[in-house]
Amino acid sequence: MATSIEFQEVVQGNWTILKAIGRIDTTNAAVAEKTLLATLDKSKNLALDMSQLEYTSSAGLRALLRTGKKAKKNKKQFVFCSVSGMVKEILEDSGTNLLFQIYDSAAELQ
Amino acid sequence: MQENFSGWKKFPATEDAYENIRDFIIDAAKNFNVQKENLLRLELGIEEIVINIIHYAYKDGGDIFVKVYDDEPQNIFYFELADYGTPFNPLDKIDPRSIDKSEIQDRKLGGFGIAFVKKTFVNLSYAYEDFQGQKANLLTLGFIK
Known part of the structure; x- marks a missing residue:
């Protein structure tokens, strides 16, 4: 069972929305992080839509934290949308949910 | 083909x-x-837990041994992990949430893995003892089915 992650990108006003589809674990977290950082670089603000993110481990959390640190440094916003299921549990268990703004859906972004 | 789950199974301790x-x-x-x-x-x-062992047990490569079984009356699935690496109890690590309340720019990136391990398993034990004729790290992890 190989782990896969894909990202779909949509620009909405001042936001670039990346929809994560699949799973982030130790085998592909580096690829996910590279995509997140590269998208942040070219965006005013970045939102990660997690509605189709089935799984993440601490390797994925580190990618999110590094992206969040870079956003803060560059005075950009990096937020999460549509967080649910196991991913929501992991964000809450690690306290990562307290470090990021979380929206119920991408439609709420302004 | 039905997998054989009895006894110890050996894997290389590598990310691959x-x-x-x-x-x-x-x-x-x-x-x-x-x-x-x-x-x-x-x-x-x-x-x-497995990635922790892969990253930290051996300096020059080695193996991980895995055994699986269940306790049916208690409704718990168990697996055991053994390695001949440096003696190390990962369960002694401190949960970073108890010490790290900093904002994102100062937040440390490590330590969450073991916190998740402690939260996921109901029975956790570590021993450094004889395993197949040599001292080894032995971890037992129980999970409610």
Whole structure:
């Protein structure tokens, strides 16, 4: 069972929305992080839509934290949308949910 | 083909072997009737503890040994991990949430894995003792089915 992650990108006003589809674990977290950082670089603000993110481990959390640190440094916003299921549990268990703004859906972004 | 889940199974302690280790334990969990909705949480615990061993046990490579079984009356699925690496109890690590309340720019990136392990498993034990004629790190992890 190989782990896969894909990202779909949509620009909405001042936001670039990346929809994560699949799973982030130790085998592909580096690829996910590279995509997140590269998208942040070219965006005013970045939102990660997690509605189709089935799984993440601490390797994925580190990618999110590094992206969040870079956003803060560059005075950009990096937020999460549509967080649910196991991913929501992991964000809450690690306290990562307290470090990021979380929206119920991408439609709420302004 | 029905997988044989009896006895110890040996894997190289490498990132390339991680998916085989994970799949072996997950397949066993299904075989021992762990509920489908609990498998992602089990996978998280497996990934965090196995990757910890792969990254830190050996300086020059080595093996991980895995054994699976269940306690049917208690409804618990168990797996055991053994390695001949440096003596190290990962369960002694401090949960970073208890000490790190900093804002994002100062937040440390490590330590969450073991916190997840502690939260995922109901029975956790560590010993450094004889394993097949040599001293080894032995971890036992129990998961409610």
